[in-house]
Amino acid sequence: MKSAVIVFPASNCDRDAATALESLTGHKTEMVWHQDTDLPNVDLVVLPGGFSYGDYLRSGAMAGQSAIMRAVKAHAEKGGAVLGICNGFQVLTESHLLPGALMKNAGLKFVCRPVTLEVSETQSAFTRFYENGQKVVFPVAHGDGNYFADPETLDRLEGEGRIAFRYAEGDNPNGSVRNIAGILNATRNVLGLMPHPERVVDPLLGGTDGIPMFKSLIEALS
Amino acid sequence: MTAITPQIVKDHGLSEAEYARIKELLGRDPNLVELGVFSVMWSEHCSYKSTRVHLKKLPTKAPWVLQGPGENAGVIDIGDGDACIFKMESHNHPSFIEPYQGAATGVGGIMRDVFTMGARPVAMMNALRFGAPDHPKTRHLVSGVVAGIGGYGNCMGVPTVGGEVNFHRSYNGNILVNAMCVGLARTDRIFLSAAKGAGNPVVYIGSKTGRDGIHGATMASAEFSEDSEEKRPTVQVGDPFTEKLLLEACLELMATDAIIAIQDMGAAGLTSSSAEMGDKGGSGIELDLDKVPQREPNMTAYDMMLSESQERMLAVLKPGREKEAEAIFRKWELDFAVIGITTDTHRLVVRHKGEVVADMPITALSDAAPVYERPFVEAAPQEGAPVFDPSRDVMQSLVKLVGSPDMCSRRWVWEQYDNTVMNDTVQRPGGDAAVVRVHGSSKGLAITTDVTPRYCFADPYEGAKQAVAESWRNICAVGGRPMAVTDNLNFGNPEKPRNMWQIVAGVAGIGEACRALDYPVISGNCSLYNETNGEGILPTPAIGGVGLLKDVQRMATVALKRAGDALILIGATNGHLGQSIYLREIEGKEEGAAPPVDLSAEKRNGDLVRGLIEQGRVDTCHDLSDGGLLAALAEMAMAGGIGAQIALPEGAAAIPFLFGEDQARYLVAVPSANAAGILAEAKTAGVPAASLGVTGGDKIAVKDVGAVAIGALRKAYEAWFPAYLGGSELPPSN
Amino acid sequence: MRARVFVTLKTGVLDPQGKAIGHALEGLGFRGVGEVRQGKLIEVELSETDEARARASVKEMCEKLLANTVIEKYEIELRP
Amino acid sequence: MRARVFVTLKTGVLDPQGKAIGHALEGLGFRGVGEVRQGKLIEVELSETDEARARASVKEMCEKLLANTVIEKYEIELRP
Numbered sequence A: 001m002k003s004a005v006i007v008f009p010a011s012n013c014d015r016d017a018a019t020a021l022e023s024l025t026g027h028k029t030e031m032v033w034h035q036d037t038d039l040p041n042v043d044l045v046v047l048p049g050g051f052s053y054g055d056y057l058r059s060g061a062m063a064g065q066s067a068i069m070r071a072v073k074a075h076a077e078k079g080g081a082v083l084g085i086c087n088g089f090q091v092l093t094e095s096h097l098l099p100g101a102l103m104k105n106a107g108l109k110f111v112c113r114p115v116t117l118e119v120s121e122t123q124s125a126f127t128r129f130y131e132n133g134q135k136v137v138f139p140v141a142h143g144d145g146n147y148f149a150d151p152e153t154l155d156r157l158e159g160e161g162r163i164a165f166r167y168a169e170g171d172n173p174n175g176s177v178r179n180i181a182g183i184l185n186a187t188r189n190v191l192g193l194m195p196h197p198e199r200v201v202d203p204l205l206g207g208t209d210g211i212p213m214f215k216s217l218i219e220a221l222s
Numbered sequence B: 001m002t003a004i005t006p007q008i009v010k011d012h013g014l015s016e017a018e019y020a021r022i023k024e025l026l027g028r029d030p031n032l033v034e035l036g037v038f039s040v041m042w043s044e045h046c047s048y049k050s051t052r053v054h055l056k057k058l059p060t061k062a063p064w065v066l067q068g069p070g071e072n073a074g075v076i077d078i079g080d081g082d083a084c085i086f087k088m089e090s091h092n093h094p095s096f097i098e099p100y101q102g103a104a105t106g107v108g109g110i111m112r113d114v115f116t117m118g119a120r121p122v123a124m125m126n127a128l129r130f131g132a133p134d135h136p137k138t139r140h141l142v143s144g145v146v147a148g149i150g151g152y153g154n155c156m157g158v159p160t161v162g163g164e165v166n167f168h169r170s171y172n173g174n175i176l177v178n179a180m181c182v183g184l185a186r187t188d189r190i191f192l193s194a195a196k197g198a199g200n201p202v203v204y205i206g207s208k209t210g211r212d213g214i215h216g217a218t219m220a221s222a223e224f225s226e227d228s229e230e231k232r233p234t235v236q237v238g239d240p241f242t243e244k245l246l247l248e249a250c251l252e253l254m255a256t257d258a259i260i261a262i263q264d265m266g267a268a269g270l271t272s273s274s275a276e277m278g279d280k281g282g283s284g285i286e287l288d289l290d291k292v293p294q295r296e297p298n299m300t301a302y303d304m305m306l307s308e309s310q311e312r313m314l315a316v317l318k319p320g321r322e323k324e325a326e327a328i329f330r331k332w333e334l335d336f337a338v339i340g341i342t343t344d345t346h347r348l349v350v351r352h353k354g355e356v357v358a359d360m361p362i363t364a365l366s367d368a369a370p371v372y373e374r375p376f377v378e379a380a381p382q383e384g385a386p387v388f389d390p391s392r393d394v395m396q397s398l399v400k401l402v403g404s405p406d407m408c409s410r411r412w413v414w415e416q417y418d419n420t421v422m423n424d425t426v427q428r429p430g431g432d433a434a435v436v437r438v439h440g441s442s443k444g445l446a447i448t449t450d451v452t453p454r455y456c457f458a459d460p461y462e463g464a465k466q467a468v469a470e471s472w473r474n475i476c477a478v479g480g481r482p483m484a485v486t487d488n489l490n491f492g493n494p495e496k497p498r499n500m501w502q503i504v505a506g507v508a509g510i511g512e513a514c515r516a517l518d519y520p521v522i523s524g525n526c527s528l529y530n531e532t533n534g535e536g537i538l539p540t541p542a543i544g545g546v547g548l549l550k551d552v553q554r555m556a557t558v559a560l561k562r563a564g565d566a567l568i569l570i571g572a573t574n575g576h577l578g579q580s581i582y583l584r585e586i587e588g589k590e591e592g593a594a595p596p597v598d599l600s601a602e603k604r605n606g607d608l609v610r611g612l613i614e615q616g617r618v619d620t621c622h623d624l625s626d627g628g629l630l631a632a633l634a635e636m637a638m639a640g641g642i643g644a645q646i647a648l649p650e651g652a653a654a655i656p657f658l659f660g661e662d663q664a665r666y667l668v669a670v671p672s673a674n675a676a677g678i679l680a681e682a683k684t685a686g687v688p689a690a691s692l693g694v695t696g697g698d699k700i701a702v703k704d705v706g707a708v709a710i711g712a713l714r715k716a717y718e719a720w721f722p723a724y725l726g727g728s729e730l731p732p733s734n
Numbered sequence C, D: 001m002r003a004r005v006f007v008t009l010k011t012g013v014l015d016p017q018g019k020a021i022g023h024a025l026e027g028l029g030f031r032g033v034g035e036v037r038q039g040k041l042i043e044v045e046l047s048e049t050d051e052a053r054a055r056a057s058v059k060e061m062c063e064k065l066l067a068n069t070v071i072e073k074y075e076i077e078l079r080p
Ligand SMILES: Nc1ncnc2c1ncn2[C@@H]1O[C@H](COP(=O)(O)OP(=O)(O)O)[C@@H](O)[C@H]1O
Pocket: B045, B046, B055, B058, B068, B069, B070, B071, B072, B073, B074, B087, B089, B113, B266, B267, B487, B488, B489, B521, B522, B523, B524, B525, B526
C-alpha cells in the first residue's frame, strides 16, 4: 500500500502518521505540502492531526480551503482511501467530504486521555480487521471533537452503517451526539475520526489497538 | 527630542548612580531611545545584576556538557551524535495579569530559546505555584494558566509531559509560572548567538513588531502621552500557529549552512537580541528600523527597540545567502527582512527615517552593566522537631493527605495537555519523572521539575540542596542517569536583605548539591521581585533535571504490577516531621527544621536503585517525598490497582515512620524471590534497606495501625481538582 | 468600507459555551438571566466602496469560509 | 430585553485569529481585504425591562466576566 500524508501549516501529527505507516507497511510515506495541487500516485491519503492554521476561526476551516484539498477530493471521488485523524476529521467535515461538524468539546476544555471505543462497523477498508462491537482503546487529544449533525443525517449514517467508531457508553470525552467518534462517507472510502489510531501502534506507548486499522488498509488496498 | 528628566530616568527603573554611569559611558546624555535600551539591558531580567556574582559559583561543567550557561539554552551530549538542549524560564508577572496569555507566551518564549539553538523541542514541563485555594483569585488563575500552557503547547505539537502545581498563600499576589523545554539536535548542528564578522546581513524573521509589552513606566514621559488609551502597556498575545511555522522554517534554514548566528527575540526583543549577538561575536551591529516589519502605523524607534512582540527571531547570515533564506520563510508564510549589517565598530547603531537614533558601544550595554553585591542578613534556619498528636487515626490522615491540594491527582491539569503527541512519550505525567524516547532509538530522556518551597523557607540552603536531590532522585527512580539541570530561581525583592539571604543561600545549596551529585547547571533563569503585599514569596528555586536511560524498555514506573511482590524501603528513616505535609495538613502547623539532605547517602542510594533498574531487576519504584512512605505506597497502589500489607519495624512510632519526609529514600516492589539478593546487595553497598511487606489485595494495610481501601483513597485523590475547578469557573479561551 | 459579520449557531444547535456563560453569570449573582448564546464577530476592512458589491463579496466570504453553514448562520452589517 | 455584547481586542493587541483569517481570504482570491479582526458576540436574554437598569447590569457582566478587560474592550447593544 502506498500512502501520503498531507502537511498543512501547523499540522503536528504528520510525522506520527508517517512513522506508523512506514513501520507497518515497510514503504516510505510521501509528505505532501498543502500548496501542492497534485497528489502522488498513492492508495491512501492521510489528513493528520494538529492545529492547521492554528485552528483559528474554526478547526479545519482554513485547511479545508487549501489547494491540495481539491486533489484529495478528486482522489476520494475516484474511490481512493482517505483517512482523517483528529484535525484531519475536522478538515474532512469542513470540506464536506464528510457530513456534520465538530464543535467545541462540551466540557469546553482540551482533553487528552485514552478512551474506550466500540467498533460499530467492520465493513470498510479501515475496520475489517476488527470485530463488530470490539472494544479498543485509542487516545484522544482535542478541543473540538464534539460531533454534531442534524437528526436526519444521523439516522442516515446509522441506517447506512457509516458510524465506524463510537465512544463506549460513559466514556464520551467531548459530548458527541450518539457517542460518535468516527464516520465513513457514503462510498465508505473516507473515514474521519477524532481518536488517534497512529498513537497506539507500539506497546511501549500505551497499546497496539491501532494496528488492525492499518493492517485492514494494507490488506484492502494492496 | 525629549529632554531626559530625573522623572523619566526613574520611570525607566534606573537609579541616579546608574544614570550617571550611562552618561559617563556615552560621554554625553543619552537620548530617549538610548535610555530605553539601557533600561532594559541593565534591568534585573537581562543583566542579572543582583545574582551574577552568586551564579558564578554554580558548577557548570562536565565532560558531557557541550554548552553551559551563557547561551539561549544549555546543551549536553547524550551519545550517538545526539545532543539534548534544555532550559527553564519564568513568566510570573505576565501570568498574574493575564493568566491565559501570560502562560501561553511563557511556553512560546522558552520553546524559542531551545529551537533557536537548532533543536526540535520534544518535551515541555511546567512548574506552577498559586496562592491559597480559598483566595478569590486563585481559581481563575489556575484555570487560565493551565489553559494557556495547553493552548500553546498543544498547537505546537510538543507533548507537555509533566511539572508541578502547588498552592500557598505566599503566592496570593504573585503566582509562579515556570516552563521548561527540552529539545533534541545533532551535536554537530548546534547554533549559537555570536554574530561574528563584519559585513554580514542581519535578518529579522517571524511575526511583525507591534507595541506589545513595552515597559509601562515609560508611558509617563512626554513623548508618549498623546493618547494614553492607545499607548497603554499591552499584554503580549501568543500566536502558537506562527511559532509552529517559525519552528519549522528555522529548522529548515538550519539544515543549510547559511546561518552564522541566531537568537530569539525574548524580553526586550530587538534590543537585547542585537546587543547580545554583537557582544558575543565581538562585532558591531547597525540596524535600520524602517526595514522592520511593523504591525501598526507610526511606530517610533523607541517602540520598535523595546517591543516584546512574540514569535520573532534575529539571525546573522553569511553574505549572499539572503535569497535562499527568504525563500524558506516565504514558503512558511512568515515575515523576513534584512534589517541591518554587522560591523567592526563594536557599536550598536540604530537608524530610523534616515536619522541615527541610537549609537552606543555594545560593551556599555553588556560588560558595563551594573553588578551588585547586595547586602544580606543571614537568618538562622528554623529548627526543632514539632509536636504532634500521636493518637490520630493514620488511615484517616492518609485519605485526607492524598486528597489535599498539594498532593491530590493533577489529572485535571495534565489532561488539558497533549502529552502523547510525537509518539515518544513512554512515561506520561503522574510518575516520578516523565520519559520521552529519543525518536528512532531505544534511548530515553527522563525529565522532572522539583522544589519544595516550604523547606526553602525554613532553611534556604538545605531546601535548595533538597530541590536538586529530589530532582536527581526522581530521575534515578525511573532508571535514568541524571545528567544536568536548569534552574529557575524565583525569589522576592533582592533589595531586602532577608530575601537576598535566601538567594545567596539558595544558590550555594544548589551548587553544593550539584557538585556532590555530578549534576551540573547548564542553563537557568532568575525571577526576582516576586512579592505578595510587600512580603516575598516562599523562596522557590525550581530545578529542572534531565537524565538519560540507555534502554527505555527497562524503565521503572510507580504502579504496583503484581500481587505478592516484596516491598523494600531503600534509605534511612528517622521520622522527620519538621515542615512535612503531614504536619501542615493534619496538624495545621508549618514548623520545625527542613529535612537535612545527606548528599553522599543520596548518591549511594540512588546509584543502587538505578543499577537495579538498569539490570532489569526492579521495574516498580517510587521515590519518597511529600507525605513520606505511606503517601508513596498509596500512590503506587492507586496507580497499579493493587494493594499492600506492611508492618512497622520494631519500635518505630507509626506517624513519624509513615509520614516523615526523610530524604534519599525509595520504595521498590520486586518479585519476592529477588528480595534477598537485593537486600544483600544493598548491605554491601552500605545502603540501608528493609523489607516492609508484600503487595496484594485491594487495601493498604499497616499491621497494628489500620487499613484503607484503594477505592476510598482514589476517590479522595481524584476529587479535589475537578471539585475545585468544576462548574463556576469558565474555561478561558483564546 | 467596513463589514461586521456576526456568526452565530443555528437554533437547535447546542451551545455549551453560551450555557457555561449563563451558568457563570448566575454564579456571580446576576438575576433574571435567560438564554445566553456565544457567537463570533468578524470585522473586515474592505477597499470596495460600493455597498452592493461589498455585500456580495462579504456574503461569499461567509459562505466559503467565515461561517460553517452546517451549524452556523451569519448576518452582515456594512459601515462606510 | 435582549443584550448583544461585542467583545473585541483592544487596538494594538495582536489578533492572531484575525490575521490568519485575512490571510486565508486573500488565499481564496478575495481582493481589497484590509485588516481583519475577530471578536466575540454574546447574546444575553434578560428579564429586566428597564433599559437603564439592563445596561448597567450588562456592563457589570462585561467587567466581571464577559470581557477580559486587560486585552479586550466591549460594546453593548440593547433590544427590547
Ligand atoms: N539561575 C541561573 N542558573 C544558571 N544559568 C542561568 C541562570 N539564570 C540565567 N542563566 C543563564 O543566563 C543566560 C541568560 O538568560 P536569559 O536572560 O533568561 O536568556 P534569554 O534572554 O535567552 O531568555 C542564559 O544562558 C541562562 O541559561
